[in-house]
Amino acid sequence: MTTSSALDSFLDKWRTRWPEWSVAEPFIPEHQRNLVVAWFSLLQEFDDILNTAGDPLPADAKLAWWGEELRSWAGQRSRHPLGRLLEPVRAPWAELAQTLPDLVEARAVPVDAAHAQKALMAYAAAVAAVEAVMFDTPARDDVATPVLLQTLSQRLQEAGVAAVPRSLLAQDDGNAPQRYAAELLQPWPARVAGPRPRRMYASLARTRLQAFAAGRAPQVTPLRTLLRTWWAGRG
Template identity: 80%
Template sequence: MTTSTALDSFLDKWRTRWPEWQVAEPFVPEAQRTLVVAWFSLLQEFDDILNTSGDPMPADAKLAWWGEELRSWAAQRSRHPLGRMLEPVRAPWAELAQALPDLIEARAVPVDPAQAQRALQAYGAAVAAVEAVMFETPARGDVATPVVLQTLAQRLHEAGVAAVPRSLLADDDGNATHRWGQQLLRNWPARVAGPRPRRLYASLARTRQQAWSQGQELKATPVRTLLRTWWAARG
């Protein structure tokens, strides 16, 4: 498999998971579009590692490999197809690598919602710092928390009750996942801070979380998605 074909396979995997992006993508400058999808594809790799089920050792080994890979990008020694696209950006890759082990700790059931957010705060800050450089948008406001909330929402969708804080499991009424989903939404503004690609991605993810938390199918018609992402793109 050539490097180009391997890269396309990772990009296509993310696009398949996020078909709504084809409506949002025109709001991203054309020169940035492949870079944006490569970056979100990398974050999806980290989400998959966080939300692994069964024996965690292979996922943990993969995460350690990613840490080494990110540290090598400063010297332009990438080995992964996504690295060929991302490493030219002089972003704080080493700081992101340093935060990756937090994903392993974040698999543990948190005591309460506050602990769930704290467990991923350094990771969220590292992701936001990379995005500030990558998309040439100085960080203004709280740019880390929306990343954390989106990561927690994805974890809830993938892991179900295993992702719910213990304090919300105290009432054994079968609605703990719903309560946690609703709490994430309350803390997650409809329009977040950060560069435009993050605002667009967060808008799509929050819409999914609204549907999931209500036990409904996602009704993301092109018109609704267009209006929602246009509003997010305005900043």
């Protein structure tokens, strides 16, 4: 497989997981579109490692490899196809790499919602710092929170009960995942802080979590997605 086709396969894998993005993407400047998808594809790699089931050793080894890969980007020595688009961005890659081991620790069932957030806060802040450079937006104290909520949301939807805090599981009414989803939605506004791609991506993720909290499959329509992401992406 050529470098170009390998890169396309990673971008297409993320687009397949997020088909709503095809409606939202026209609100992103054309020259940024592949960069945005490459970045979200990388974050999906980390989400998959965080939410792995079964033997964690292969996922942990992959995460260690990614740590080395990100550190190499400062010297323009990327090996992964995604580096073709991401490496030229002079972002704090090494700082992001430093937080990756937190994903391993975050697999443990949290005591409560606050514990779940604390476990991934440094990682979310590092992601937000990369996005501030990548999308040329001012650094703000509140931009890590949308990243954190979205990471926890995807973990809940992919890992299920394993992601639910013990404080909610103790109530034992069989509805703990939905109640946890409702907790995550409380501090999550319809339009979050951060660069436009993050605001739009967060809007799509929030819509999915709302459906999960209601116990139903997401009902995605192009018109609603168009209006929602246009509004979320407004400056």
